[in-house]
Amino acid sequence: MFVGSMAMASSLASRMVQEPAPAPAAAAQAPPGGQPQASPAPAAAQPAPAKPYEEAQYRKVPVVGSRVAIWMVAQLHLLFAAFVLAIPIFALIVEAIGYQTGDRRYDRLAHEFTKLLSVSFSLTATFGAALTFMLIILYPKFTNYMMSVFSPTFLPYVALFFAEAFFLYTYYYGWGKFHPVVHLGLGLGLNVAGTAIMIIANSWLTFMMSPRGVSPNGAVLSVWEAVNNFTWMPINVHRVIANVAFGGSVAAAYAAFKFLQATTDEERAHYDWMGYIGNMVAISAFLPLPFAGYWLAKEIYAYSQSLGLTMMGGAFSWLFIIQAILIGNLFLAANYYLWLGMGRVEGQKSFQRVIKYLLIVIVLCFMVWATPRSIIATVSEVRAMRGSTHPVLGFLGVMSAKNTAVNILILTTFMSFLLYRRTGKVATVPWAKTGNAVQLAIFGGVAALVIFLGVYGYFVEATVRIGLSVPQVLSVLFAMVSITAIDVFLFRGASRTGEVRWGRIPAISQYVLIFIAVTFTWLMGLMGYVRSGLRQHWHVYGVIRDRSPDAFTPTLGFATQVVSATVLLFFLLIGVVFWITSLHDRPDFERRTDRS
Amino acid sequence: MRVPHIVRIGGLVLATTGFYTYVGQMVPQKEVQPPEETVLSSDMTTADMAKVGRRIMDGKGICLTCHTIGKSGALRFPDLAGVGGRAKTRVAGLSDVEYLAQSLYEPTAFVVPGFPPAMPPMNQPPFSLTDDEILCIIAELQTLGGTPNVTLKTRHRYYGKTAAPAAAPAPTPTPTGAP
Numbered sequence: 001m002f003v004g005s006m007a008m009a010s011s012l013a014s015r016m017v018q019e020p021a022p023a024p025a026a027a028a029q030a031p032p033g034g035q036p037q038a039s040p041a042p043a044a045a046q047p048a049p050a051k052p053y054e055e056a057q058y059r060k061v062p063v064v065g066s067r068v069a070i071w072m073v074a075q076l077h078l079l080f081a082a083f084v085l086a087i088p089i090f091a092l093i094v095e096a097i098g099y100q101t102g103d104r105r106y107d108r109l110a111h112e113f114t115k116l117l118s119v120s121f122s123l124t125a126t127f128g129a130a131l132t133f134m135l136i137i138l139y140p141k142f143t144n145y146m147m148s149v150f151s152p153t154f155l156p157y158v159a160l161f162f163a164e165a166f167f168l169y170t171y172y173y174g175w176g177k178f179h180p181v182v183h184l185g186l187g188l189g190l191n192v193a194g195t196a197i198m199i200i201a202n203s204w205l206t207f208m209m210s211p212r213g214v215s216p217n218g219a220v221l222s223v224w225e226a227v228n229n230f231t232w233m234p235i236n237v238h239r240v241i242a243n244v245a246f247g248g249s250v251a252a253a254y255a256a257f258k259f260l261q262a263t264t265d266e267e268r269a270h271y272d273w274m275g276y277i278g279n280m281v282a283i284s285a286f287l288p289l290p291f292a293g294y295w296l297a298k299e300i301y302a303y304s305q306s307l308g309l310t311m312m313g314g315a316f317s318w319l320f321i322i323q324a325i326l327i328g329n330l331f332l333a334a335n336y337y338l339w340l341g342m343g344r345v346e347g348q349k350s351f352q353r354v355i356k357y358l359l360i361v362i363v364l365c366f367m368v369w370a371t372p373r374s375i376i377a378t379v380s381e382v383r384a385m386r387g388s389t390h391p392v393l394g395f396l397g398v399m400s401a402k403n404t405a406v407n408i409l410i411l412t413t414f415m416s417f418l419l420y421r422r423t424g425k426v427a428t429v430p431w432a433k434t435g436n437a438v439q440l441a442i443f444g445g446v447a448a449l450v451i452f453l454g455v456y457g458y459f460v461e462a463t464v465r466i467g468l469s470v471p472q473v474l475s476v477l478f479a480m481v482s483i484t485a486i487d488v489f490l491f492r493g494a495s496r497t498g499e500v501r502w503g504r505i506p507a508i509s510q511y512v513l514i515f516i517a518v519t520f521t522w523l524m525g526l527m528g529y530v531r532s533g534l535r536q537h538w539h540v541y542g543v544i545r546d547r548s549p550d551a552f553t554p555t556l557g558f559a560t561q562v563v564s565a566t567v568l569l570f571f572l573l574i575g576v577v578f579w580i581t582s583l584h585d586r587p588d589f590e591r592r593t594d595r596s
Numbered sequence: 597m598r599v600p601h602i603v604r605i606g607g608l609v610l611a612t613t614g615f616y617t618y619v620g621q622m623v624p625q626k627e628v629q630p631p632e633e634t635v636l637s638s639d640m641t642t643a644d645m646a647k648v649g650r651r652i653m654d655g656k657g658i659c660l661t662c663h664t665i666g667k668s669g670a671l672r673f674p675d676l677a678g679v680g681g682r683a684k685t686r687v688a689g690l691s692d693v694e695y696l697a698q699s700l701y702e703p704t705a706f707v708v709p710g711f712p713p714a715m716p717p718m719n720q721p722p723f724s725l726t727d728d729e730i731l732c733i734i735a736e737l738q739t740l741g742g743t744p745n746v747t748l749k750t751r752h753r754y755y756g757k758t759a760a761p762a763a764a765p766a767p768t769p770t771p772t773g774a775p
Binding site: 257260261301304305306307309310315318319321322325326461466511514515518519522536537538541542543546551552553554555556557559560561563564567568571 | 601625630712
């Protein structure tokens, strides 16, 4: 392996790119020691070669190029990191529920989730190390600059990494070995350390997009300002929520994989339940995610209008049509899974009647969201339309319509969740009728308000229109929080009309869970690309120019190919993780041979 | 023959990623190159300058990402059709050249009513347009309903006030909140 590594390093070194690109002011121009330095002479008698020391600006990776290599490794690192951060969050919550209720099933479920952690943690660290080395090898000057800005954050990062490893292994191996409260404390420590690591790493990447705390020539003025840049906190919040959604979906896919392989009803019941919980966690986190996205986009615009407009109206605008298709698929698949799941509850018929109406609303919203403002058309078609905008459909391609569609989509999926939650239950509190009426009034009122604001947006000036998305988002959030709060009290002590028959669900539902996980992963890859690609020909936006051969912004077609290749690699590796994890449950070799 | 679940799962993962890749090929494909350095010769005519100005507006300046030319309806930023004519009378006391220069160097000094104060100064990063490049843009804007008359010798109150961009790296923007 060592020989292979050395051969690869020397191959990369031979592809050194010496371009007249500017170097960061803070980056050292002179070799270590400040004097030109020759290669060490193998023997004192031989004269040193005259070749002067030159610092490489960039190095190339054969065939795929440096950018694609870094892109894929960074994305794989982020996907595993997201998984490793998400699993402890809901393992801790599930374990806490189990401790509180005394229901051992929750404890078993939480333990099952954490079995996926240790292998994934190793893979995360491996890809993290690969990313670091590749940055040093392929982008040495840029990496040097980033180190000069963020060096004070490195030691805390390493210390936190040790803490995370400590908590992770004690949490996993200490299952059932400590008092439950102590064990929950270990889980909490794991979550705190993991999240803190992510927050530090986020400061590096957000600085590249919205730098501050540096002078006009890139010199560091304030490390804290460089850390606390415009997009840091929105990315922190967005990533925590997105990680939970992603982790939930992958855990649900694991349960689906195990469900499909299960041979007994008991196993099927357990993995059906696990898949349901994983998916519920994923969708619950997914519903508020667009709001975190709004905040991030708002901060990008606040930092630089041109950056915001490049994202939404320039080179990347069509990417958001692809995003709409992905998110539309997620909503459709999540609702489909919920509706299939109703079949496992006795007495579900009254709710299944309204499903077709929910489906119509979801499809309509999906269609509006995926309507582009400009249509790809031939010259004659453009002439006939008097522009690239369709005379009728063009009205749906603007933000007023899209914001309205997204908010109604979220409300509808939320209703679907609520119906599932109520399946097989009847509220027995004396104010049940009033409670239902209030819930319905909130839902109807908020839906009407969202649609009214969307239509109103067509008749007002841009300054007013931009601000209308805020009351739309806030009203939907209000509906979700208030309706849930009423529902919790409404169904406290509810009588059951039928039992949940775990495991009694069609096999296709499990493929839906896997489809959701793949779509989530693909969506993360796509949004990771837009966040990073938005800088276009800058390493650090407006500060350090990218002068490598890869400084151009590739086509969306190419970007989606890279995203797909990364997603396939990730699922190949996650398959290995699932397989290694499943070894834990296999009988010992000796026992097997004894039996045979 | 019953297809094993593992094969079906593999097929599903491949089909899903394949579908999204296909969607990615269906949208318009545009590769965006880094902006080229503009070469300006001292003997350029106003018409030549307008041509260069249009190229800068399309590329390095990314003006046309936000602004439209000849569109109406719900616009996010002012349409530029006729701006060359309007520029003479927009702000009392400012000639068309002075007004257009102000819009490019100090865009929040006057904001067209009904639009957000969102335009960044074009002489600052990440655009860092030079004074002469901005003169070329003014020439192009004058062609939109006005009378093009700027040359590379034209001077306005902002000319020569921008510090030359550092050889490397480019100066950083100074984020101070919403523009």
